Amino acid sequence: MQKRASLNELGLSTGKKARLRRILFDHGLRNGTALFLPYDQGLEHGPRDFFANPKASDPAYIMKLAVAGEFNGVAIQIGLAEKFFWDYAGEIPLILKLNGKTDIPSDAAALSPVHASVEDAVRLGADAVGYTLYVGSPAQETDFAQYRQIRADAERLGMPLVVWAYPRGEAIEAKGGKDSFYAVDYAARVASELGADVVKVNFPHPAKRDNVKPPYEEIFSPQQAIDGVVRSANRTLVLVSGGSKAGDDTMYRKAEQAMDAGGLGLIFGRNVWQRGYDESLAFVDALKEILVQHPSE
Numbered sequence: 539m540q541k542r543a544s545l546n547e548l549g550l551s552t553g554k555k556a557r558l559r560r561i562l563f564d565h566g567l568r569n570g571t572a573l574f575l576p577y578d579q580g581l582e583h584g585p586r587d588f589f590a591n592p593k594a595s596d597p598a599y600i601m602k603l604a605v606a607g608e609f610n611g612v613a614i615q616i617g618l619a620e621k622f623f624w625d626y627a628g629e630i631p632l633i634l635k636l637n638g639k640t641d642i643p644s645d646a647a648a649l650s651p652v653h654a655s656v657e658d659a660v661r662l663g664a665d666a667v668g669y670t671l672y673v674g675s676p677a678q679e680t681d682f683a684q685y686r687q688i689r690a691d692a693e694r695l696g697m698p699l700v701v702w703a704y705p706r707g708e709a710i711e712a713k714g715g716k717d718s719f720y721a722v723d724y725a726a727r728v729a730s731e732l733g734a735d736v737v738k739v740n741f742p743h744p745a746k747r748d749n750v751k752p753p754y755e756e757i758f759s760p761q762q763a764i765d766g767v768v769r770s771a772n773r774t775l776v777l778v779s780g781g782s783k784a785g786d787d788t789m790y791r792k793a794e795q796a797m798d799a800g801g802l803g804l805i806f807g808r809n810v811w812q813r814g815y816d817e818s819l820a821f822v823d824a825l826k827e828i829l830v831q832h833p834s835e
């Protein structure tokens with residue numbers, strides 16, 4: 539089992555430390571692990587993600603679920619934060635997502651434009667901000683430049699910065715794909731190099747035996763892959779994303795492997811809310827049984 543970096547090792551400013559402590563020790567299991575509910579899929583994918591459970595298209599339903607499920611926070615865009623966070627302000631931490639895009643154009647030159655500021659996050663009472671960085675996209679240079687401004691603002695205002703580090707673009711496809719170990723591992727390292735406090739990654743696929751080049755020939759199991767990604771993130775805490783809906787056992791296995799690797803926690807969206815309300819809460823309880831076994835110091 540790999541060790542998770544403790545809050546004291548992260549070199550955080552006072553504001554960032556206070557907010558992260560609030561998220562990790564005043565909410566959820568209060569043991570230093572995190573379970574977040576992301577709800578920006580209406581922008582990223584469109585309304586089709588709500589077809590499986592039409593009630594989930596209502597942000598008020600999701601906010602109620604997040605509070606009832608005692609999550610460590612919800613990650614939402616500015617429009618929903620303005621209209622739906624008010625009822626629960628102070629009850630559950632807000633991660634204000636500062637950029638986002640639709641999936642209507644192809645991802646070949648993916649870039650997620652910024653449409654909210656760290657000042658908005660402060661005004662809304664957020665405890666963290668989220669930024670999607672498309673590592674490897676031809677638009678990476680513009681992405682890095684807009685990210686730099688967000689990072690500077692987050693530093694100035696003491697706001698923890700969570701980077702959705704997502705490999706994208708043709709070059710990534712040519713090198714094994716966005717979920718390959720190569721790509722996810724590199725993205726985790728990029729987030730750490732660029733000063734993210736927390737990085738959110740997709741669970742990496744280990745190398746395929748018939749298509750593996752040095753130095754990746756040793757990474758054959760999912761556990762080795764996620765261990766490597768958490769190591770690459772070093773003192774940036776790691777959250778593992780859910781992805782599209784899969785079987786519960788598959789998700790529990792991912793969760794266990796992520797936590798054994800020294801991950802901070804999980805940020806599962808569709809796997810939580812693409813089912814009925816009570817079923818969602820039962821799934822969340824089962825995830826917490828895994829998190830409870832991996833407390834922070």
Ligand SMILES: O=P(O)(O)OC[C@H]1O[C@](O)(COP(=O)(O)O)[C@@H](O)[C@@H]1O
Pocket residue numbers: 576577578579582583702704779780781782805806807808809
């Ligand atoms: O870029 P992708 O793979 O389409 O997914 C983006 C979505 O996945 C997330 O990062 C995680 O949510 P899910 O658990 O539903 O996959 C969301 O925040 C975001 O909307």
